[in-house]
Amino acid sequence: xxxxxxxxxxxxxxxxxxxxxxxxxxxxxxxxxxxxxxxxxxxxxxxxxxxxxxxxxxxxxxxxxxxxxxxxxxxxxxxxxxxxxxxxxxxxxxxxxxxxxxxxxxxxxxxxxxxxxxxxxxxxxxxxxxxxxxxxxxxxxxxxxxxxxxxxxxxxxxxxxxxxxxxxxxxxxxxxxxxxxxxxxxxxxxxxxxxxxxxxxxxxxxxxxxxxxxxxxxxxxxxxxxxxxxxxxxxxxxxxxxxxxxxxxxxxxxxxxxxxxxxxxxxxxxxxxxxxxxxxxxxxxxxxxxxxxxxxxxxxxxxxxxxxxxxxxxxxxxxxxxxxxxxxxxxxxxxxxxxxxxxxxxxxxxxxxxxxxxxxxxxxx
Ligand SMILES: [Mg+2]
Numbered sequence: 001x002x003x004x005x006x007x008x009x010x011x012x013x014x015x016x017x018x019x020x021x022x023x024x025x026x027x028x029x030x031x032x033x034x035x036x037x038x039x040x041x042x043x044x045x046x047x048x049x050x051x052x053x054x055x056x057x058x059x060x061x062x063x064x065x066x067x068x069x070x071x072x073x074x075x076x077x078x079x080x081x082x083x084x085x086x087x088x089x090x091x092x093x094x095x096x097x098x099x100x101x102x103x104x105x106x107x108x109x110x111x112x113x114x115x116x117x118x119x120x121x122x123x124x125x126x127x128x129x130x131x132x133x134x135x136x137x138x139x140x141x142x143x144x145x146x147x148x149x150x151x152x153x154x155x156x157x158x159x160x161x162x163x164x165x166x167x168x169x170x171x172x173x174x175x176x177x178x179x180x181x182x183x184x185x186x187x188x189x190x191x192x193x194x195x196x197x198x199x200x201x202x203x204x205x206x207x208x209x210x211x212x213x214x215x216x217x218x219x220x221x222x223x224x225x226x227x228x229x230x231x232x233x234x235x236x237x238x239x240x241x242x243x244x245x246x247x248x249x250x251x252x253x254x255x256x257x258x259x260x261x262x263x264x265x266x267x268x269x270x271x272x273x274x275x276x277x278x279x280x281x282x283x284x285x286x287x288x289x290x291x292x293x294x295x296x297x298x299x300x301x302x303x304x305x306x307x308x309x310x311x312x313x314x315x316x317x318x319x320x321x322x323x324x325x326x327x328x329x330x331x332x333x334x335x336x337x338x339x340x341x342x343x344x345x346x347x348x349x350x351x352x353x354x355x356x357x358x359x360x361x362x363x364x365x
Contacts, residue, residue, distance in 0.1 A: 011266060012328045014281035014291075019244060019267065019274070020054040025219035026275055027059045027089075027210075027241075030072070031175075032227030032249020033272060034060065035079055041248045045080035047273040056275065058087065059217040063203040063231060065092040065142025065168035065184065066114030086216070091168035091203030092120035092142050094212035098202050099138045099166055100124040110136035110158045112151045113184070114144030117168070132157035141191065141199070142168035143184035152190050159195045169203030171231070175250075205235035225272060227251055229263035242266040244274055253323055253360035257330055260337030268320060268327075280321060282328040289329040292321030294353075295346075296329035302341035304330055306357060307349035322356045 015022060028034055034044050048058060060076060060083055067075075069088035076083035092113070099109055105125045110132065111118040117140055118128045129136055132154045139155045159165045170185035188199055202208040204226075214222060224241050226232020227249025236243035245251060245265035256268070267279045282291040289296045294308035306322055330340055343362040345353035357363040 011264065011268065011324060011331075012282045012289075014279040014324075015267060016278055016281070018054075018276050018278050019223050020051050020056045020276050023056065023221045023223040023242075025057045025059055025217045025222045026051060026272075027061050027213045027217070027219070027222050027224050028272070029204075029224075029226035029228070029232050029249075030060055030062045030076075031064070033225060033246055034076065034081060036249070037175075037177075038075075040079040040081070041271055044248070044272050047271065047275065048081050051272070051275040054276070057217065057219075058083075059213055059219070059222075060088045061090075061204075061209070061213055062088070063091045063169040063171060063209075064174075065090055065095070065116050065120075065203070066144050068116045068119045069093075071116075089209075089213045089216050090116055090120065091209060092116045092140070093123070093216070094206075094209045095140045095142065095166050095168045095202040096120040096124035096126060097212055097215070098200065098208050099140060099164075100126055102164070103137050107138070108134060108136045110134075110139045110154060110163065112139060112144075112155050113142035113147060113168070117142040117144065130154065132161060132163075136163045138164045138166055139191075140166050140168065141184070141188055143174070143187075147187055152187065155191045156194045159191065159197055165191060165195065165197055165199040167199040167201045167203075170199070170201050171203075204231040205238055207235070207239045210235055210239035210241060223275075225275070229255065229259050229265075233259075233265045234262050236265075237262055244269060246271050246274060248272075254339070254362055256323075257327055257343075257362070258337055258339035261331075261335065263337070264327075264331060268324065270318060270320065274318070277318060280324070282324050289325045289332070291325040291328070294322035294325045294356075296322070296325035297346075298329060298333060299342075299344070304340045304343045305346040305349075306343065306353045307346035308353055319356070319359075322353065323360055326362075 069085040073083040171183040172185040173180035174183040224236035293310040
């Protein structure tokens with residue numbers, strides 16, 4: 001299947017029209033984008049309603065394989081983001097598609113993980129078993145709170161017997177109020193440590209996940225929306241799709257600034273309201289990179305200077321134009337990941353640049 005890409009450029013070129021006018025489908029990561037744990041991101045429901053009102057369709061995409069699409073859709077609907085199971089794409093479904101394509105209809109597969117894993121396998125026309133003695137040709141392993149020694153041992157025996165080990169994702173950790181806890185990657189690591197075999201991985205950032213999203217939504221010009229650089233943004237890049245990074249989840253401006261090329265998004269916004277806003281371009285003026293009246297430049301010693309905003313310059317009202325200028329100024333000089341030595345307000349630039357840098361936590365003090 002081919003995906004057509006619109007003329008959406010790197011961050012430098014922005015998007016003169018709001019993404020809703022350019023893309024037919026937004027492929028939304030969930031945790032850190034639509035909700036954080038059980039609660040909605042403030043304003044997300046209203047912003048997504050506004051996006052839908054323009055005719056944009058929404059796909060809800062999660063690496064979390066434990067819940068079924070029905071459960072995810074119910075959670076979203078409770079948060080005032082109406083969703084049906086068909087709108088939800090999970091890494092279990094991507095894994096099941098990969099297994100079905102490889103082994104065909106009715107193939108016998110050992111499911112390891114929460115209910116979402118077995119449900120996705122059945123929906124893909126596969127036969128689900130829970131014992132290695134049933135002769136599975138593959139093991140699909142996804143996150144599940146109840147996964148323990150018994151299931152892991154079945155997976156080990158099956159893989160040693162020749163079954164292909166497929167992991168829905170390899171995130172080593174999951175966030176919790178008590179700090180990070182073991183994620184699917186940690187439990188997949190238990191199986192591969194015993195078998196000595198590396199699993200096939202199908203969740204973000206693997207292109208299999210994006211292919212599943214496109215297959216399920218029929219998107220022609222999708223925009224990937226996410227809060228993580230190493231799953232959402234990298235997954236979009238590997239699939240050749242543009243991405244919008246939102247700051248409502250785990251990524252902070254300093255991490256974005258230091259990102260390598262594979263982790264640099266096309267657009268940035270505080271939250272999903274960025275779908276309905278235009279994103280100004282960042283243009284070069286002499287040694288400066290300029291965006292919406294903000295001006296960023298290298299200090300010649302590995303650091304960055306920010307000045308602005310110029311009175312009267314047209315920019316966005318989201319307060320991120322200075323950060324856009326800083327990112328492009330830094331990335332233009334760095335082909336690999338690298339944090340700037342320092343980021344400071346330019347001499348004589350007034351209070352606003354210093355205040356913006358403090359807001360983004362790019363300066364000390
Ligand atoms: Mg996320």
